[in-house]
Amino acid sequence: MPTNFRLITIPVSHYSEKARWALDYLQIPYQEMAHMPPFHRNATKKHGGTSVPVLVTDTGVATDSTDILRYLDRLYPEKLYPIDPKIQLLSTELETLFNSTLGVHTRRWGYSYIITPKLLYPKWTLGVPFWEKLLFPIIFPKVGKIVRSNFDITDTSATESCREIEIVFDRVDGLLADGRKYLLGDRFSAIDITFAALAAPILQPPEHHIKPTPLDVLPTQMQTDIRKAQATPAGKFALRLYQEHRYPVDRI
Ligand SMILES: N[C@@H](CCC(=O)N[C@@H](CS)C(=O)NCC(=O)O)C(=O)O
Known part of the structure:
Protein backbone atom coordinates (compact mmCIF):
# COMPACT_ATOMS: atom_id res chain seq x y z
CA MET A 1 0.00 0.00 0.00
CA PRO A 2 1.43 3.43 -0.92
CA THR A 3 2.12 5.93 1.84
CA ASN A 4 2.65 9.69 2.12
CA PHE A 5 -0.45 10.80 0.20
CA ARG A 6 -0.31 14.44 -0.89
CA LEU A 7 -3.08 16.19 -2.81
CA ILE A 8 -2.17 19.35 -4.73
CA THR A 9 -5.22 21.61 -5.02
CA ILE A 10 -6.58 25.06 -5.61
CA PRO A 11 -8.85 25.39 -2.54
CA VAL A 12 -12.06 26.26 -4.41
CA SER A 13 -11.49 23.88 -7.34
CA HIS A 14 -14.45 21.51 -7.55
CA TYR A 15 -12.34 18.88 -9.37
CA SER A 16 -10.04 19.07 -6.32
CA GLU A 17 -13.10 18.67 -4.07
CA LYS A 18 -13.98 15.49 -5.96
CA ALA A 19 -10.54 13.98 -5.22
CA ARG A 20 -10.58 15.27 -1.62
CA TRP A 21 -14.00 13.66 -1.07
CA ALA A 22 -12.81 10.29 -2.44
CA LEU A 23 -9.78 10.33 -0.11
CA ASP A 24 -11.94 11.34 2.84
CA TYR A 25 -14.55 8.70 1.99
CA LEU A 26 -11.88 5.99 1.93
CA GLN A 27 -10.46 7.44 5.16
CA ILE A 28 -6.98 7.76 3.70
CA PRO A 29 -4.83 10.21 5.67
CA TYR A 30 -3.32 12.79 3.33
CA GLN A 31 -1.77 16.20 3.27
CA GLU A 32 -3.54 18.81 1.18
CA MET A 33 -1.06 21.12 -0.53
CA ALA A 34 -3.31 24.00 -1.47
CA HIS A 35 -2.11 26.74 -3.80
CA MET A 36 -3.61 29.92 -5.12
CA PRO A 37 -3.51 30.30 -8.92
CA PRO A 38 -1.05 30.71 -10.61
CA PHE A 39 1.24 29.17 -7.93
CA HIS A 40 -0.42 25.75 -8.34
CA ARG A 41 1.47 25.53 -11.66
CA ASN A 42 4.91 25.20 -9.97
CA ALA A 43 3.57 22.43 -7.75
CA THR A 44 1.78 20.47 -10.50
CA LYS A 45 4.58 20.86 -13.06
CA LYS A 46 7.02 19.08 -10.74
CA HIS A 47 4.85 15.96 -11.07
CA GLY A 48 4.03 16.22 -14.76
CA GLY A 49 0.59 17.82 -14.30
CA THR A 50 -0.88 21.03 -15.65
CA SER A 51 -4.11 21.37 -13.66
CA VAL A 52 -5.28 20.50 -10.14
CA PRO A 53 -5.89 18.12 -8.51
CA VAL A 54 -2.69 16.08 -8.58
CA LEU A 55 -2.25 13.16 -6.20
CA VAL A 56 1.28 12.18 -5.23
CA THR A 57 2.24 9.17 -3.13
CA ASP A 58 5.56 7.47 -2.41
CA THR A 59 4.95 5.13 -5.34
CA GLY A 60 2.85 6.99 -7.90
CA VAL A 61 1.29 10.15 -9.31
CA ALA A 62 -2.16 10.84 -10.80
CA THR A 63 -2.70 14.15 -12.57
CA ASP A 64 -6.45 14.21 -13.25
CA SER A 65 -9.38 13.89 -10.82
CA THR A 66 -10.81 10.80 -12.53
CA ASP A 67 -7.38 9.17 -12.72
CA ILE A 68 -7.07 9.84 -8.98
CA LEU A 69 -10.39 8.09 -8.27
CA ARG A 70 -9.36 5.16 -10.49
CA TYR A 71 -5.97 4.98 -8.76
CA LEU A 72 -7.71 4.87 -5.36
CA ASP A 73 -10.11 2.25 -6.67
CA ARG A 74 -7.18 0.00 -7.54
CA LEU A 75 -5.97 0.31 -3.94
CA TYR A 76 -9.44 -0.25 -2.44
CA PRO A 77 -11.23 -2.38 -5.05
CA GLU A 78 -14.98 -1.99 -5.48
CA LYS A 79 -15.34 0.78 -2.92
CA LEU A 80 -15.64 3.56 -5.50
CA TYR A 81 -16.46 1.88 -8.83
CA PRO A 82 -18.95 -0.99 -8.87
CA ILE A 83 -18.03 -3.91 -11.09
CA ASP A 84 -21.55 -5.00 -12.11
N1 LIG B 1 -9.80 17.09 -16.24
C1 LIG B 1 -9.23 17.73 -15.09
C2 LIG B 1 -9.80 19.13 -14.97
C3 LIG B 1 -9.24 19.84 -13.78
C4 LIG B 1 -9.41 21.35 -13.87
O1 LIG B 1 -10.06 21.89 -14.77
N2 LIG B 1 -8.79 22.04 -12.88
C5 LIG B 1 -8.82 23.48 -12.82
C6 LIG B 1 -9.38 23.95 -11.50
S1 LIG B 1 -11.08 23.53 -11.30
C7 LIG B 1 -7.40 24.02 -12.90
O2 LIG B 1 -6.45 23.40 -12.47
N3 LIG B 1 -7.27 25.23 -13.45
C8 LIG B 1 -6.02 25.92 -13.50
C9 LIG B 1 -5.12 25.50 -14.63
O3 LIG B 1 -5.57 24.76 -15.53
O4 LIG B 1 -3.96 25.93 -14.60
C10 LIG B 1 -9.53 16.90 -13.85
O5 LIG B 1 -10.60 16.27 -13.79
O6 LIG B 1 -8.68 16.86 -12.96
Missing part, protein backbone atom coordinates in the same frame (compact mmCIF):
# COMPACT_ATOMS: atom_id res chain seq x y z
CA PRO A 85 -21.31 -5.11 -15.94
CA LYS A 86 -24.98 -4.11 -16.26
CA ILE A 87 -24.24 -0.62 -14.98
CA GLN A 88 -20.87 -0.03 -16.68
CA LEU A 89 -22.37 1.82 -19.61
CA LEU A 90 -24.40 4.19 -17.41
CA SER A 91 -21.43 4.69 -15.10
CA THR A 92 -19.16 5.74 -17.99
CA GLU A 93 -21.83 7.93 -19.61
CA LEU A 94 -22.55 9.83 -16.39
CA GLU A 95 -18.91 10.22 -15.40
CA THR A 96 -18.10 11.72 -18.81
CA LEU A 97 -21.16 13.99 -18.74
CA PHE A 98 -20.34 15.32 -15.27
CA ASN A 99 -16.62 15.79 -15.94
CA SER A 100 -16.88 17.41 -19.32
CA THR A 101 -20.16 19.33 -19.09
CA LEU A 102 -21.34 19.82 -15.51
CA GLY A 103 -17.94 20.69 -14.04
CA VAL A 104 -17.07 23.04 -16.88
CA HIS A 105 -20.37 24.92 -16.66
CA THR A 106 -20.71 25.18 -12.87
CA ARG A 107 -17.23 26.76 -12.86
CA ARG A 108 -18.05 29.14 -15.73
CA TRP A 109 -21.39 30.02 -14.14
CA GLY A 110 -19.72 30.69 -10.76
CA TYR A 111 -16.85 32.80 -12.11
CA SER A 112 -19.32 34.80 -14.22
CA TYR A 113 -20.70 36.18 -10.95
CA ILE A 114 -17.89 36.17 -8.43
CA ILE A 115 -14.77 37.29 -10.22
CA THR A 116 -14.18 40.03 -7.64
CA PRO A 117 -11.27 40.13 -5.17
CA LYS A 118 -13.58 40.30 -2.14
CA LEU A 119 -15.59 37.20 -3.05
CA LEU A 120 -12.65 35.20 -4.37
CA TYR A 121 -10.06 35.87 -1.65
CA PRO A 122 -11.36 33.25 0.84
CA LYS A 123 -12.01 30.72 -1.93
CA TRP A 124 -8.53 30.94 -3.41
CA THR A 125 -6.50 31.28 -0.21
CA LEU A 126 -7.85 28.76 2.33
CA GLY A 127 -4.84 26.74 3.49
CA VAL A 128 -2.33 28.17 0.98
CA PRO A 129 1.19 29.29 2.08
CA PHE A 130 1.05 32.69 3.78
CA TRP A 131 3.25 34.36 1.14
CA GLU A 132 0.78 33.39 -1.59
CA LYS A 133 -1.98 35.06 0.46
CA LEU A 134 0.15 38.18 0.75
CA LEU A 135 0.55 38.27 -3.02
CA PHE A 136 -3.20 37.98 -3.71
CA PRO A 137 -3.85 41.73 -4.19
CA ILE A 138 -0.87 42.03 -6.52
CA ILE A 139 -1.59 39.05 -8.75
CA PHE A 140 -5.40 39.21 -8.74
CA PRO A 141 -5.85 41.71 -11.60
CA LYS A 142 -3.70 39.63 -13.96
CA VAL A 143 -5.00 36.20 -12.90
CA GLY A 144 -8.58 37.50 -12.89
CA LYS A 145 -8.11 38.51 -16.53
CA ILE A 146 -6.71 35.07 -17.40
CA VAL A 147 -9.65 33.35 -15.67
CA ARG A 148 -12.11 35.54 -17.63
CA SER A 149 -10.43 34.69 -20.89
CA ASN A 150 -9.80 30.95 -20.20
CA PHE A 151 -13.36 30.29 -19.09
CA ASP A 152 -14.94 32.59 -21.67
CA ILE A 153 -16.64 34.86 -19.14
CA THR A 154 -18.95 37.26 -20.99
CA ASP A 155 -22.16 39.18 -20.27
CA THR A 156 -24.16 36.09 -21.21
CA SER A 157 -21.93 33.30 -19.86
CA ALA A 158 -23.84 32.88 -16.59
CA THR A 159 -27.15 32.40 -18.41
CA GLU A 160 -25.63 30.10 -21.02
CA SER A 161 -23.88 27.91 -18.45
CA CYS A 162 -26.91 27.83 -16.17
CA ARG A 163 -28.89 26.34 -19.07
CA GLU A 164 -26.21 23.65 -19.61
CA ILE A 165 -26.34 22.83 -15.89
CA GLU A 166 -30.14 22.53 -16.07
CA ILE A 167 -29.82 19.99 -18.90
CA VAL A 168 -27.48 17.83 -16.81
CA PHE A 169 -29.76 18.19 -13.76
CA ASP A 170 -32.74 17.11 -15.94
CA ARG A 171 -30.82 13.93 -16.85
CA VAL A 172 -30.21 13.25 -13.14
CA ASP A 173 -33.85 14.06 -12.24
CA GLY A 174 -34.89 11.49 -14.84
CA LEU A 175 -32.69 8.79 -13.28
CA LEU A 176 -33.85 9.55 -9.75
CA ALA A 177 -37.51 9.43 -10.79
CA ASP A 178 -37.58 5.63 -10.34
CA GLY A 179 -36.81 6.06 -6.63
CA ARG A 180 -33.18 4.86 -6.75
CA LYS A 181 -31.05 5.81 -3.75
CA TYR A 182 -27.89 6.57 -5.74
CA LEU A 183 -27.14 7.27 -9.38
CA LEU A 184 -26.09 3.71 -10.17
CA GLY A 185 -28.66 2.03 -7.95
CA ASP A 186 -28.49 1.12 -4.28
CA ARG A 187 -24.76 1.75 -3.68
CA PHE A 188 -22.94 5.04 -3.18
CA SER A 189 -20.16 5.33 -5.78
CA ALA A 190 -17.58 7.52 -7.49
CA ILE A 191 -20.34 8.69 -9.83
CA ASP A 192 -22.27 10.19 -6.90
CA ILE A 193 -19.10 11.89 -5.63
CA THR A 194 -18.42 13.24 -9.12
CA PHE A 195 -21.94 14.61 -9.51
CA ALA A 196 -22.20 16.22 -6.07
CA ALA A 197 -18.68 17.70 -6.05
CA LEU A 198 -18.99 19.18 -9.54
CA ALA A 199 -22.51 20.47 -8.87
CA ALA A 200 -21.46 22.03 -5.54
CA PRO A 201 -20.75 25.55 -6.88
CA ILE A 202 -24.44 26.03 -7.75
CA LEU A 203 -25.75 24.21 -4.66
CA GLN A 204 -23.50 25.64 -1.94
CA PRO A 205 -23.65 22.64 0.44
CA PRO A 206 -22.93 23.66 4.04
CA GLU A 207 -20.67 20.60 4.52
CA HIS A 208 -18.30 21.71 1.73
CA HIS A 209 -14.60 22.16 2.53
CA ILE A 210 -15.04 25.83 1.55
CA LYS A 211 -17.84 27.30 3.61
CA PRO A 212 -20.50 28.85 1.37
CA THR A 213 -20.66 32.62 1.02
CA PRO A 214 -23.91 33.84 2.67
CA LEU A 215 -26.48 34.01 -0.13
CA ASP A 216 -27.50 37.59 0.59
CA VAL A 217 -24.07 38.98 -0.31
CA LEU A 218 -24.12 37.32 -3.72
CA PRO A 219 -25.55 38.96 -6.87
CA THR A 220 -29.35 38.63 -6.98
CA GLN A 221 -29.49 36.49 -10.12
CA MET A 222 -26.85 34.17 -8.65
CA GLN A 223 -29.02 33.72 -5.53
CA THR A 224 -32.00 32.91 -7.76
CA ASP A 225 -30.02 30.32 -9.76
CA ILE A 226 -28.76 28.67 -6.54
CA ARG A 227 -32.25 28.52 -4.96
CA LYS A 228 -33.70 27.07 -8.16
CA ALA A 229 -30.96 24.42 -8.45
CA GLN A 230 -31.27 23.50 -4.75
CA ALA A 231 -35.01 22.87 -5.19
CA THR A 232 -34.66 20.34 -8.04
CA PRO A 233 -34.60 16.58 -7.32
CA ALA A 234 -30.97 16.49 -8.56
CA GLY A 235 -30.05 19.43 -6.30
CA LYS A 236 -31.74 17.90 -3.25
CA PHE A 237 -30.01 14.60 -4.04
CA ALA A 238 -26.52 16.17 -4.15
CA LEU A 239 -27.20 18.08 -0.93
CA ARG A 240 -28.25 14.79 0.71
CA LEU A 241 -25.01 13.15 -0.51
CA TYR A 242 -23.05 15.94 1.17
CA GLN A 243 -25.03 15.48 4.38
CA GLU A 244 -24.77 11.71 4.49
CA HIS A 245 -21.43 10.90 2.85
CA ARG A 246 -19.08 13.83 3.24
CA TYR A 247 -17.17 12.48 6.24
CA PRO A 248 -15.00 14.62 8.49
CA VAL A 249 -11.48 14.81 7.13
CA ASP A 250 -8.39 13.07 8.42
CA ARG A 251 -5.61 15.40 7.37
CA ILE A 252 -2.00 14.90 8.30
